[in-house]
Structure formats: structure tokens, C-alpha cells
Amino acid sequence: MGIRKKMRRASKSVSHKERKIIVNYKKDITQIEERFYDELKKEKIKSARCRKCKKLIFPPPQYCPWCSQKISISDLVDVANSGKVISQAIVHYLPSEDFPLSVPFSILAIRVGKSDSVFILPTQRTDIYLGDRVRIFLKRQKEKKGNIFDIDIEKL
Numbered sequence: 001m002g003i004r005k006k007m008r009r010a011s012k013s014v015s016h017k018e019r020k021i022i023v024n025y026k027k028d029i030t031q032i033e034e035r036f037y038d039e040l041k042k043e044k045i046k047s048a049r050c051r052k053c054k055k056l057i058f059p060p061p062q063y064c065p066w067c068s069q070k071i072s073i074s075d076l077v078d079v080a081n082s083g084k085v086i087s088q089a090i091v092h093y094l095p096s097e098d099f100p101l102s103v104p105f106s107i108l109a110i111r112v113g114k115s116d117s118v119f120i121l122p123t124q125r126t127d128i129y130l131g132d133r134v135r136i137f138l139k140r141q142k143e144k145k146g147n148i149f150d151i152d153i154e155k156l
Helices: 003-013 031-041
Strands: 046-049 076-078 082-091 105-112 119-123 133-138 151-155
Touching (some): 031 076, 105 133
Antiparallel strands (some): 082 133
16 A cells, blocks of 8 residues: 555544633733833823933833843833824734624734834724824723723824
């Protein structure tokens, strides 16, 4: 029996079952992230100014992506509440069943103020496009969760 016949016969006998694997995990957040989200709860938007290379980074990371300098809480500064959309994607499927947005939704890359970095924001808004100027604000809701979904935008 030839190799092709053996492969055909073997592939017919294999059955595939779809299984869903759910992984529950909790991410530890850094002091910088914790302060960023605490400030969001107070309706303040913070960025980080690197002491070494002077880059303005939004949202504030633990280390500067340009020079690897550790960012400290004292490096946090207020950031402008406006920016320009430099990239946009409209999503037509849910990444997970418990995702807080419904389809379709947008994922926007926004250059905030004079920031040297780009802010990636998932939003329910699909009427904001590449090149639009936007105002960033915190949603008016009774209880802020202190996460990225507390932030919303509108066209200027």
C-alpha cells in the first residue's frame, strides 16, 4: 500500500472535537497602573514624563519604552484631554463572551496631547475615523471601575 493511501485512510479515521478551555487569572498591577486607575476614579487623566529621555508616555508604564528608565509615581503628570485618531479598526466579533462592549465596536489608536506614545482605546463609538480630533473624558456612571472602559471619547 502506498504512502498516500495510508495517509488518506488515517485522516478518515481521526475525529476532531471542539473543546472550550476557560482560563481564569488575575493580573497583578504595578504601582504606576494602580495610581493611574485611582486617578481615573477621581476623574483625572495622568501620563508619565520620563526623567531620563523626557518622553511623555500615555498611559504611564512601569518602564520607559524608549530608554528603559523605571517610571516612579513622582513622574506622573496631568495630560491633555484631547488627541488625534491615528489608526482605527472596527471589530465585528466578540473576543470573549464576557467582553464589555457589543459588536460592532472600534479600537482606536489616539495620540493624546503632545504625548510621544499612542493610547489604544476600545470604544463602542464607530463614527470616529482616522484623522478625527477627539476629546477624552470619563464616562458619567455611578460607580467607576477604574479601568480602560471608564474612558470615553467624542469628536471635537
